[in-house]
Amino acid sequence: MAHWDRGLQDRLNLLWIACYAGAVLLGVRLLHVQVIRNVYYARVAESNRTQIIHQSAPRGKILDRRGAVIATSQPAFSLIYLPGETRDATRLVGLAKSLSEELHQDDEEILERLKEAHEEEAAIHLAENIPLDAMFKLSELKTIYPGVELIVEARRLYPDGAFAGHLLGYMGRMDKRSWKSLKSRGYRVDSWIGQAGLEQKFERRLRGIDGEIRMEVDAQGHLKRKIGETPWKPGANLHLTIDWNIQKALEAGLRDSPSRMGGAVVLDPRDGAILAIVSAPDYDPNLFLLPDWKKPKDLLKNLPEFNRAIQGTYPPGSTFKMLVGAAVFNSGKAAPSETVFCPGYFTLGRRTFKCWKKKGHGRMDWMRGITQSCDVYFYTMGLRAKGSLIEQYSRQFGFGRKTGIGLSGESSGNIFGPQARALRKRSWYEGDTVNLSIGQGELLVTPIQMAVYVAALANRGTLWRPYVVSKVSYPNGSEERPEGPHSMGRVDLSSGTWDLIQAGMRSVVTSGTGHRVDIPGIEVYGKTGTSQNPHGEDHAWFVAYAGRNGESPTVAVSVLVQNGGHGSTAAGPVARRVIEAAFAVREDL
Template identity: 45%
Template sequence: MSIGNSDFETRLTNLTVILACGFGLLLARLFYLQVVRGETLRTIAESNRTSLISERAPRGLILDRDGRVLADRRPTFVVLFTPLDVEREVLDKAKMKLSSILGFTPEELAEKLRPALKRASLVRLADRVSRPVAFALAEQLPSLPGITVANEMQRRYPNGNLACHALGYLGQISRREYERLRAQGYQPDWLIGKAGLEKVFDNVLRGEYGGMRMEVDAAGRSIKIIDRKEPLAGYQVRTTLDLDIQSAAEAGLAGAGKAGAVVALDPRNGDILAFASAPGYDPNAFVHVRGEELEDEESVGKIVNRPDLPLFNRAIQGLYAPGSVFKIVDAAAALESRRIPPEESYFCPGYFWLGGPGGKKFLCWKKEGHGRMGLKDGLIHSCNVYFYNMSLKLGPDPIESLAGKFGLGRPTGVGIPGEKAGFVPGRKMFTDGRRRWFDGDTLNMAIGQGTVLFSPMQAAQLAAAVASRGKIYRPNFLKDIRNPSGELVQRGVPELLGQVRMSPDTWDFLDAALIEVVERGTAQNCRIPGVRVAGKTGTAQNPHGDDHAWFVAYAPAGDPVIAVCVLVEHGKHGSSAAAPIARKVLLAALGSPESPAPGAAPLSAGSGEEQE
């Protein structure tokens, strides 16, 4: 008996221990769920029984450097629909009236209503409706069951096309963008920056969305509105752009009547003062208010399908042979090499025979020739024959090396998506043995033709680097960011990317020669009384039509506050097409009144000399 009792007691003890352990584990699990993960699980449970209907936040202002508005917001209306307590028969009778007011076809309206009816949830039926449409809905609300009209602040670009390629535009977030940005709190129905500064600074401009929180059942059907969260406005972004300089740049391009680009930089810090690409577009088309009149050519469909490619940002995406603008690099490389005496001259009869008479003939832009030219006059009058001879003596390597030090052949780092790198050729192109570098390649490179490619932004950065005696700054759009209370959040800081180190004599030579390009050379159409302007024209051969026109400049020489590049596609001559536009930009920057360039009548496409 004692043995039996002992077994029973042992089993009882084991069972007690097992029960105690099980109870202890249960308590530990309850502690973990209720205390350790309690808040997290409560949040998950809350989200499982609620649904948020977003209300867009007022987007932050975008301003020019002096606080003038480039992008603001205005009140518009949104139309919401909830099927709660709505009888299907009553709704069917109201559909035709609703379609008529909103401008939907019956099929479009049915498609928009389908998710609401299927899940018994509130949906956005229409965004950005005009005041007349909102008033028409308000008048008919008694016969439009489930319809609510709410007010939201909508992005607006009060200056239309002005600075459109800098500002960019908004659009509905795509599925791919949502997957990439959802971790940052983005929602599937949000409007986001699609291009330009709207995209670069989207995270601060968009603000914090608000909306209505709906209670839903297990099937996801809305039951009632729980509460409403007020949206918080986005931060204000003040740019480095100057509205006056930007307006002058765009007016100049409009007057040329051709595609092109203008970029103006502050050579002291890299601030972007103007950033224009033509043709432009009206970014308001991408946030068009339903029910307002919109010119046919301003619709999104028309903008996207226009053959002149208004969405193409020529300032950073367009790559062009720089023509004689590249001779700035040639001249500096020659002086720094100490192998090309500045006084050494060559005779220009208007052409050059590579390999002697009977060889390959390379032309100068001036058919009758320039006569005998040294380095300074060769740069002032942009004599191709001088640079053919000089580059063969110098060789391509010093030119390629110095171009790289000036940042050419790689992106400037401006920050706006889509910037192209350009290209500077050299012997290293042909390492596979299938082709070698020829003297003809050197001649083409010397006059900025062949495979040499710049964007207007890169050419502006080159001009700014020469103006600042070698300082290469990252082009910068940001002056500062402030929160809705006006408190400073972030300030733009100049970023020095590199320094081109050359002798003071070389910098002095470039300054003096480029001033004379404007005073008595190919850029007399950019002369400004009382202001020393330094510049260089360029004309780039174009296999698809008339030559492209270039001009780069900085002013006042000696103490420059602005460097500018102008490109006019099919402009034929930098002197007649690009230099006058640069003059308008410089006048706007320097605060000088508009007046004709002294002693330089506008040149026609077929007239006279000095219009390279």
């Protein structure tokens, strides 16, 4: 019936089979892409649409012994950039130009970072801690350029500025190398990290866990909506032994001192708790947190980062004389009642050593010698005790080794004596003993070593290791005590010797060189020191401990005013201010 050759249908069938084979191939490919490799592609699609914005968690607070806030966190605005899929280079150049005007940064540099963000396909921080006036202008940019966003983050804040700056340290950026090793612990390249002081030492505890906001973005980088959020976990709070009032008084005291330069430590002689620790001049750690364009340019260059309280070493001068007394009387090499005549100088062989008072003190026993700080009396007593014994005592009182406060950079000072000389293969001469007797020569101590020493004088022999953190309290309620009272050793002297030394120190305050620190109602024990400095003005020392009348001492103070001149006039008033604050004698600090 057919009009046409149905044999042609073989060819049609062949065509059909070819199509069928093609469809099967497509089906297999679909199975592979959609079912077998689904997990991979789903992940790619998810990362395509998701941008993770990290939010810095609030760092733990740092509080004084009564709970006053020394360091906290506050919300601050950060400018971030979310790279979209657009590859339009001119758009990036335009954005970099506009940003450089607002952020006062080089536009090339900003462009470099924008490109980096596109390469890494990750959000970056363009600026942090943006002040309010810049905010409004920047939020306009947000409407012009997709991908520019302002977010709220927790930012470190030191409410009292420079208060305890050296103790707290500061926050800073990581260099690329150290970031690589910290990456696994959750640090991002633009994370802040504690760079010095307690911020550095307790970084792990203070640092919280950063939050994450997962945002949906479109191909252009517009934020569409929030997909999910992992809230931040704040860091642990650090409770310090610092007493806000005493710290404040000590800072004010040093600031008002002649040279405005020095280091000072206040300890509780009963357990070594640090009540105040200051190095002057100080700095405001808030400066580091300013946006880059507001940071003083030479901030790091001129930073008084050197912590004189634990790193500065100075000859102790006359404050060392109690130790000489302890050595000579406790060993029985002399009696306190023995007298020495002071003509104003002392001769040893062909050398002459001067007393600080040119006219001479006349006849001196222990009480008068210490009260007037007569050098000739101590030259004589030192030679009686011999250099090696004084060296032995100074080792017992903790000189020549770190107190172990645990802040980085602590200095151990330098011990001076025949044994130390012998280690360096040099000989010891009697003249060295004379120098050592009044705390001069090569003997070098730090203010914190002096504080430990004077605390030991106050508590009759216990060398407490100074500590500053009383406890760490975690957000979940648990507590930890990483530091606490720890005895580094004892100096065993007869109670008669202790009585002598303490009576001497009391007399210094009531009727001697330390009369400026005599406070009614408070029993202050002290000693001035003026250590000779061949390079410039003498360093002024004042060490003291005090307690309310009839009570055991609760405060031990060591004040050094670098190049301050005389101990009684430069360092004494600082100590007085501190003791007044400690016992709340004066209201106006």
